[in-house]
Amino acid sequence: MIDPASGLKHLPVKTGPSRDAALSVTSLHLERNGRRIARLPDFEIGAGQSVALLGPSGSGKTTALMAISGIRPPAEGEIHVRGTALWNLDRHRRDRFRGRHIGLVFQSFHLIDAVSVAANIRLAAHCAGMPVDLARMDELLERLAIADLRDCPADRISHGQAQRVAVARALINRPAVVLADEPTSALDDTATAQLVSLLKQSCREEGAGLLIASHDRRILDDVDTVIEMEPAV
Amino acid sequence: MRMIALAFAYLRRRWGQALLSVLVGALGVTAVATCMIGFDSVPEAAERAWGGVDLVVGPKGSALDLVLCCVLHVSAPRGLVSQKAALAAVSNPMVRASAPIALGDNYQGWRIMGTTPAILDVYRAKLAEGEMWTDKLQAVVGAGAARALKLDIGDSFVGSHGLSAGGDVHAQFPYKVVGILQPTGSALDRLILTDIETVRYIHIEQAKIEIAEHGSTDEENVANLPDAATAVVAAYRSPIAAAFLPRQIDATDILSAGSPSLEIARLVGYARPAITAATGLGLLLVVIAAASAATGLTSVMNARTRDLSLLRVLGAGRIEITVVAFAEAGIIAFAALAAGAVLVAGLAAWGGHLLAERTGLLLTPHVSLAQVGALIAGTVCVAFLAGLFPAIRASRSPIEELLQS
Numbered sequence: 328m329i330d331p332a333s334g335l336k337h338l339p340v341k342t343g344p345s346r347d348a349a350l351s352v353t354s355l356h357l358e359r360n361g362r363r364i365a366r367l368p369d370f371e372i373g374a375g376q377s378v379a380l381l382g383p384s385g386s387g388k389t390t391a392l393m394a395i396s397g398i399r400p401p402a403e404g405e406i407h408v409r410g411t412a413l414w415n416l417d418r419h420r421r422d423r424f425r426g427r428h429i430g431l432v433f434q435s436f437h438l439i440d441a442v443s444v445a446a447n448i449r450l451a452a453h454c455a456g457m458p459v460d461l462a463r464m465d466e467l468l469e470r471l472a473i474a475d476l477r478d479c480p481a482d483r484i485s486h487g488q489a490q491r492v493a494v495a496r497a498l499i500n501r502p503a504v505v506l507a508d509e510p511t512s513a514l515d516d517t518a519t520a521q522l523v524s525l526l527k528q529s530c531r532e533e534g535a536g537l538l539i540a541s542h543d544r545r546i547l548d549d550v551d552t553v554i555e556m557e558p559a560v
Numbered sequence: 561m562r563m564i565a566l567a568f569a570y571l572r573r574r575w576g577q578a579l580l581s582v583l584v585g586a587l588g589v590t591a592v593a594t595c596m597i598g599f600d601s602v603p604e605a606a607e608r609a610w611g612g613v614d615l616v617v618g619p620k621g622s623a624l625d626l627v628l629c630c631v632l633h634v635s636a637p638r639g640l641v642s643q644k645a646a647l648a649a650v651s652n653p654m655v656r657a658s659a660p661i662a663l664g665d666n667y668q669g670w671r672i673m674g675t676t677p678a679i680l681d682v683y684r685a686k687l688a689e690g691e692m693w694t695d696k697l698q699a700v701v702g703a704g705a706a707r708a709l710k711l712d713i714g715d716s717f718v719g720s721h722g723l724s725a726g727g728d729v730h731a732q733f734p735y736k737v738v739g740i741l742q743p744t745g746s747a748l749d750r751l752i753l754t755d756i757e758t759v760r761y762i763h764i765e766q767a768k769i770e771i772a773e774h775g776s777t778d779e780e781n782v783a784n785l786p787d788a789a790t791a792v793v794a795a796y797r798s799p800i801a802a803a804f805l806p807r808q809i810d811a812t813d814i815l816s817a818g819s820p821s822l823e824i825a826r827l828v829g830y831a832r833p834a835i836t837a838a839t840g841l842g843l844l845l846v847v848i849a850a851a852s853a854a855t856g857l858t859s860v861m862n863a864r865t866r867d868l869s870l871l872r873v874l875g876a877g878r879i880e881i882t883v884v885a886f887a888e889a890g891i892i893a894f895a896a897l898a899a900g901a902v903l904v905a906g907l908a909a910w911g912g913h914l915l916a917e918r919t920g921l922l923l924t925p926h927v928s929l930a931q932v933g934a935l936i937a938g939t940v941c942v943a944f945l946a947g948l949f950p951a952i953r954a955s956r957s958p959i960e961e962l963l964q965s
């Protein structure tokens with residue numbers, strides 16, 4: 328659905344969490360330092376679907392990602408990932424659940440410099456308590472065109488290569504949804520288009536939903552739908 | 561990739577600092593272990609070296625000197641006694657065997673000791689081959705000396721004056737080897753035995769030659785005391801003898817008695833403060849190594865907050881995060897333990913060789929299971945303490961900051 332006023336493609340209003348949805352967010356209110364700062368419209372992301380969470384800097388996008396990834400609790404609302412109410416899990420289970428079902432791509436990728444590209448990806452499986460599927464890792468490396476970097480130390484690869492490693496790490500555990508926080512803020516137009524295309528294509532191939540939190544309007548044309556941060560009421 | 565492998569990767573990345581921590585730790589372990597080993601091994605080596613000798617009787621003077629010179633054979637004699645007087649002093653039903661000894665010559669640094677066949681009874685020694693001497697200038701060689709000097713039955717050699725190599729050679733008085741002793745593990749193994757009359761004969765003849773050539777002689781004492789001996793060594797039949805015989809001998813005007821067990825115990829007593837200080841120094845080194853590892857780990861953990869937060873975001877629990885910190889401390893500690901064990905083994909071999917070469921004491925270093933357990937337990941404690949603060953810090957890594965950075 329395209330908003331004629333803003334020209335943005337908005338998600339249809341949802342009526343409740345669907346068990347088939349990769350991610351379902353209902354009545355989400357966010358707070359920082361005990362003060363409500365923003366709310367999110369209710370939305371769902373299906374497998375292979377890409378959504379941009381749009382808002383200016385300081386509007387609470389990162390706080391929203393923290394709530395959706397099970398890191399910091401929301402003030403109010405429900406978050407379901409593949410039908411599981413995230414905030415009903417205790418901390419240990421939530422950490423494990425995040426590792427297994429939610430892939431994260433950070434603005435500066437945050438690879439561990441001390442180990443190789445392959446070890447960075449394997450760590451994501453190990454931290455989530457999953458067996459390391461080497462064949463799958465090699466397949467991801469092939470698909471992301473970084474197979475030749477497999478044993479390369481992570482601090483010796485380029486920025487573009489690090490992007491791809493971060494995407495591979497986010498996808499290794501076959502997550503339900505990939506959350507990307509401001510992935511394009513330091514990139515030029517070409518690189519921005521390439522990264523969003525890479526994320527979108529990879530998630531579609533893996534059957535994962537994609538939620539990109541960004542203030543960068545250049546990505547709008549590349550995602551399926553857009554939701555906007557709303558001020559707290 | 562397991563957390564232990566990650567800890568290894570982190571250590572590889574800062575290998576210089578890690579190596580330094582391992583080296584300091586290894587030195588600490590070496591110092592502590594060497595003291596633990598030395599504390600038992602050196603007295604044991606001395607006990608083996610004195611063999612069956614319970615008492616040594618010599619000229620008036622220090623009992624410790626007598627034991628060091630005439631039982632352990634590591635120092636020079638202080639004077640001479642009359643063999644008759646010394647033997648009379650130990651003539652007692654509670655004495656199992658006694659023999660006079662006369663020192664003064666050597667062959668390539670190995671002591672030639674004039675004595676009587678009764679010396680074998682004192683040390684409970686036996687001939688491996690050949691026979692005891694029946695005439696002057698015949699020698700029976702201790703097992704160690706025979707092996708080192710490559711002496712066999714029928715071989716000849718010439719002694720030289722003094723107790724270390726380099727003295728005037730008694731070229732006119734060649735010895736012939738007539739017997740070789742079985743190993744005893746005592747100082748006897750390092751001696752060349754001959755009839756005490758041979759020693760007197762050589763020195764009296766040497767005195768005559770020197771008087772003829774120079775009008776004087778260094779062998780005056782021997783010439784003036786026909787039954788001169790360095791000391792008499794004795795073995796007790798009954799340990800009760802130890803209670804009064806030495807005191808009785810010390811009460812005379814001309815003789816002193818030394819008990820090897822008492823004097824060695826006294827010597828170890830003197831050394832105990834030094835050993836305790838060395839053990840303390842070793843412990844201090846271990847603590848410094850732990851502090852160095854802990855400081856290094858803490859500063860590294862500060863720089864690694866981002867990585868640890870990332871691991872938590874990826875699903876790792878607090879326990880797994882602390883494992884990384886403890887694993888690094890543990891790897892350093894056990895590397896130090898292993899390096900320390902290698903250093904101790906090398907030091908024991910080298911020190912043992914040096915001690916055997918210089919004093920003849922044979923070290924057989926051994927550590928008990930309890931000592932090994934104490935060393936490992938100590939290492940685990942140190943590793944735990946070194947990793948504790950960094951681990952606490954790591955477990956509290958703020959994962960929100962990762963998303964905000």
